[in-house]
Amino acid sequence: MTTGDSLYNDLRPRLRDATKAPHHRIDHRPLMAPLVRGDLTARLYGDALLALYSFHAPSERAFAAFLNDPDAVPPPRSAWLAADLDRLGRTEITQSAIGSVWSGQPPASPSEYIGMRYVIEGGSLGARAILAPLIERLPSECKSVTRFFDGQQEERDWLNFWALAERLGPLDADATIHAATRFFGEIESLADRRWQESHGTGSASTKK
Numbered sequence: 001m002t003t004g005d006s007l008y009n010d011l012r013p014r015l016r017d018a019t020k021a022p023h024h025r026i027d028h029r030p031l032m033a034p035l036v037r038g039d040l041t042a043r044l045y046g047d048a049l050l051a052l053y054s055f056h057a058p059s060e061r062a063f064a065a066f067l068n069d070p071d072a073v074p075p076p077r078s079a080w081l082a083a084d085l086d087r088l089g090r091t092e093i094t095q096s097a098i099g100s101v102w103s104g105q106p107p108a109s110p111s112e113y114i115g116m117r118y119v120i121e122g123g124s125l126g127a128r129a130i131l132a133p134l135i136e137r138l139p140s141e142c143k144s145v146t147r148f149f150d151g152q153q154e155e156r157d158w159l160n161f162w163a164l165a166e167r168l169g170p171l172d173a174d175a176t177i178h179a180a181t182r183f184f185g186e187i188e189s190l191a192d193r194r195w196q197e198s199h200g201t202g203s204a205s206t207k208k
């Protein structure tokens with residue numbers, strides 16, 4: 001069982017190591033890759049935001065169903081994504097033409113909850129890290145449409161998340177890591193399904 005300081009100093013590096021490979025694969029998926037390399041059009045930016053929405057919105061509901069505590073609620077990132085999509089004129093959410101969405105295994109224990117929240121909270125940290133180069137690369141009409149990427153302010157949410165993990169501990173480190181890798185795997189499969197839905201057949205990976 002892992003608790004206290006050892007959560008951040010011991011469990012966090014283990015989570016990062018265990019999810020390194022799926023993280024690398026996800027950021028090279030054709031839906032996500034344009035955020036950091038190659039051409040970035042308004043259309044491609046909207047596709048990436050929609051893919052992010054397709055697992056943020058249902059996982060936020062799963063988190064709220066598991067832990068109905070106002071102090072544990074994650075920031076409303078799916079609402080930020082919806083607002084960005086609205087500004088881009090992408091109406092798939094309101095028209096229910098959004099395509100596949102995450103419908104994987106919800107958390108069944110505090111350890112699984114923290115493992116899955118790690119994927120989302122870490123993703124937000126990554127989003128913040130790429131904000132400045134993203135704004136540089138976005139077409140001019142999209143440069144101010146970055147509410148989602150701008151969401152993580154001064155690591156406050158990241159630190160709150162680890163404080164919550166301590167409150168919910170002691171955690172079973174193996175179960176936490178298993179839930180994080182499982183959730184990453186489900187998100188990868190979802191990204192592949194969405195790519196195939198919008199582009200027909202063909203490989204969903206790009207060259208590394």
Ligand code: HEM
Binds near residue numbers: 019118129
């Ligand atoms: C183009 C897509 C992506 C890029 C370029 C990217 C980039 C990054 C970067 C630069 C960091 C380090 C942030 C820091 O330490 O300040 C990071 C962390 C992280 N990202 Fe991503 N990311 C992408 C997509 C995703 C997605 C879709 C997820 C989740 C489904 C995700 C999950 C994570 C996690 C869990 C961490 C935290 C790792 C740790 O413990 O330090 N990322 N990402």
